[in-house]
Amino acid sequence: MNLLTALDLRRSTPSRLLGEPAPAPDQLQRLLVAASRVPDHGKLVPWRFLLIQGDTRQVLGDLLASRTLERDPQASPAVVEKDRMRFQFAPLIVTVIGRLTPGHKVPEQEQLLSGGAVCFALLQAAQGMGFGAQWLTGWAAYDPAITQRLGLAANETVLGFIHIGTPKEAAPERDRPDVVALTSDLHL
Numbered sequence: 263m264n265l266l267t268a269l270d271l272r273r274s275t276p277s278r279l280l281g282e283p284a285p286a287p288d289q290l291q292r293l294l295v296a297a298s299r300v301p302d303h304g305k306l307v308p309w310r311f312l313l314i315q316g317d318t319r320q321v322l323g324d325l326l327a328s329r330t331l332e333r334d335p336q337a338s339p340a341v342v343e344k345d346r347m348r349f350q351f352a353p354l355i356v357t358v359i360g361r362l363t364p365g366h367k368v369p370e371q372e373q374l375l376s377g378g379a380v381c382f383a384l385l386q387a388a389q390g391m392g393f394g395a396q397w398l399t400g401w402a403a404y405d406p407a408i409t410q411r412l413g414l415a416a417n418e419t420v421l422g423f424i425h426i427g428t429p430k431e432a433a434p435e436r437d438r439p440d441v442v443a444l445t446s447d448l449h450l
């Protein structure tokens with residue numbers, strides 16, 4: 263399949279539809295290498311990967327559940343359970359962490375964009391290898407108590423939790439943007 267066709271066929275597989283098997287270690291390595299081939303102004307490599315897999319997913323889910331109750335003691339059991347399960351479906355979550363260099367001549371926005379490109383490339387690479395994937399953040403990506411437990415430094419931020427696994431069923435399609443309506447010519 264050529265690249266253009268692959269782009270046309272890309273879609274997310276919701277994490278709840280993802281299961282075993284996960285990419286094997288050599289496949290994961292291959293995915294990360296492919297995803298790292300992104301534009302990077304200043305060659306800062308302003309991102310890194312943190313893998314969440316195995317029992318750690320359950321531990322993290324429990325952490326999210328207790329944090330939810332800490333943030334809102336009135337949270338319903340359904341909400342708490344949803345948070346407990348967030349990392350339970352896909353067997354592998356690749357956390358893409360932005361590592362910003364403040365004050366650099368390359369603006370922080372561009373550093374973040376390079377990391378965003380990594381997230382998107384990872385989705386494409388996973389699908390290209392026959393896996394399904396979804397880019398998720400959710401409140402946990404921005405919660406200081408959680409990001410501290412993930413080991414993020416002060417200049418780091420979660421750009422995405424990329425859930426990867428084997429689709430249990432075909433991913434749903436959704437309406438796509440009307441590019442004609444979104445496109446105009448510059449007239450000066």
Ligand SMILES: Cc1cc2nc3c(=O)[nH]c(=O)nc-3n(C[C@H](O)[C@H](O)[C@H](O)COP(=O)(O)O)c2cc1C
Binds near residue numbers: 274275436
């Ligand atoms: C930065 C970012 C964060 C996202 N976080 C969430 C999320 O927390 N929950 C969610 O349901 N979708 C989230 N999405 C949307 C999904 O990744 C995905 O786009 C959506 O499931 C539609 O699938 P598609 O990729 O086939 O368009 C996020 C997307 C981006 C770019």
